[in-house]
Amino acid sequence: MPRRLPPLNSLPSFEAAARHLSFSKAAEELNVTHGAVSRAIRHLETHLGVQLFVRKTRSVSLTPIGASYAAEVRQSLDQLAAATLATSGQQSSVLTVSTLDAFASKWLVPRLFKFRHAHGDIDIRLSTSDKLADFVSDGIEIAIRYGRGQYPGVKTELLMQEDISPVCSPSLLEGPHPLRTPADLKFHTLIHDDFPIDWTMWLKMAGVEGVDAHRGPSFYASEHVVQAAVQGEGVALGRSSLVDDDIAAGRLVRPFEFRLSAGLAYYLVYPPEALKRPKVRHFREWIMSEVSDHGFPAPSAATVDVSMEELKLLAQNPSLSRSKRSKSMTK
Numbered sequence: 235m236p237r238r239l240p241p242l243n244s245l246p247s248f249e250a251a252a253r254h255l256s257f258s259k260a261a262e263e264l265n266v267t268h269g270a271v272s273r274a275i276r277h278l279e280t281h282l283g284v285q286l287f288v289r290k291t292r293s294v295s296l297t298p299i300g301a302s303y304a305a306e307v308r309q310s311l312d313q314l315a316a317a318t319l320a321t322s323g324q325q326s327s328v329l330t331v332s333t334l335d336a337f338a339s340k341w342l343v344p345r346l347f348k349f350r351h352a353h354g355d356i357d358i359r360l361s362t363s364d365k366l367a368d369f370v371s372d373g374i375e376i377a378i379r380y381g382r383g384q385y386p387g388v389k390t391e392l393l394m395q396e397d398i399s400p401v402c403s404p405s406l407l408e409g410p411h412p413l414r415t416p417a418d419l420k421f422h423t424l425i426h427d428d429f430p431i432d433w434t435m436w437l438k439m440a441g442v443e444g445v446d447a448h449r450g451p452s453f454y455a456s457e458h459v460v461q462a463a464v465q466g467e468g469v470a471l472g473r474s475s476l477v478d479d480d481i482a483a484g485r486l487v488r489p490f491e492f493r494l495s496a497g498l499a500y501y502l503v504y505p506p507e508a509l510k511r512p513k514v515r516h517f518r519e520w521i522m523s524e525v526s527d528h529g530f531p532a533p534s535a536a537t538v539d540v541s542m543e544e545l546k547l548l549a550q551n552p553s554l555s556r557s558k559r560s561k562s563m564t565k
Contacts, residue, residue: 240281245307247274248286252296252304253368305387313507329360329513332367333378336456337500340476342378349520356513369505376504376514378521382499391505391518394475394525396496399429401463401472401486413469413489416442423468424450427459431494436471440492460486475500 249270251261261271279286286300296304333342338360346358366385367374383390400424406413411421419442424433433447441486450468453459456476463470463477464485472486473496480486508514 241274241277244274244278245311247271247277249304249307249311250366251275251287251294253308255294255296255417257294305379312505327355327513328357328359329517330361330373330375331377331517332361332363332372332374334364334380335362336476336483337378337380338362339457340460340479344479345524348524349517352520353513353516356516358517367503369508375511376502376508376517379501379503381498381501383499385503386500388503389506390483390501391522393500393502393521395499396474397493398429398436398471398473398496399488399493400436400469400490401460401477401481402469403464403466404484404487405466405531406469407487407489416440416490416492417444419469420445425459425462425468426450426452427456427471428452428454429456429471429473430495431471433471436494439494440490 238429246264247260247266247270250263251257254260254263257271257275258268261268263390264271269333282303284299285297286303287294288297314464322375343360346360349356349358361374364380366379369375369377369388379385379547400419402413406422411418413419413422416437419437422447424447426433433445437443437445437447451462453462456473458479459470460472460476462468463472464480472488477486481488502518504514504518509518
């Protein structure tokens, strides 16, 4: 039997309007008029016999059936675009990868030469942002994100876990107040960043008292915190993925064994059909192999797992003991 297809020329307008929740933005993306988008969607709704959008004075929203249909249409258009490129032989040799600034500068960029040696015909275009990739309008083909891995509508693979521990220049292990125990931190400058696990939390979890957790310089960017620690300006809370290379090179050391699990991790994120493109598949295989060679944080009896709920509770009441925090979370 012949396929029962919708009016195909209406689908790009519908998909763009559903993604932007705006007829005007869809028209701008497709380089057509607002009226053309509106007519295309009306035509599609008439053909289907259902309402896809709820139209308001200044905005539009998808109906439940419209949202479900939009997800299927988007996937179908992505598959068609990928098949067209593969068939026409017009696939670009440029691969656009999105990641975060700190991960790019401290982990990914120092390793990209290996990918270039293995795949010299693929040019990496690196985009750094902490926003979720759209994978359609922004041109991103594969992304590395930091969080809990809950990214609906895309393929998500665990890339690398992290732990948190103090790090410093080897020079701070010497001098009039060498770092031997966490209590020695009271003699040293603490360096701060914008990460959820801060010095107040780490000191409390380590059972350290008598150290002012708020003094010392602060940096928004984690890579700047690491650089300050390398230069001997103080002690930083180092995220393993960002400091392991400096530790291996002898630029930093971990003066104490006690570590906290970060509770978050790096994930590789891409559209379901992306691996049909060889350049995306090659990058995915390479970075997974690189992470495997690099290794996850070494297991340690001194590493403590801390849930995000416990961290939030600790931030609200730093004086609360861990046993009391656990009781509060079970209420």
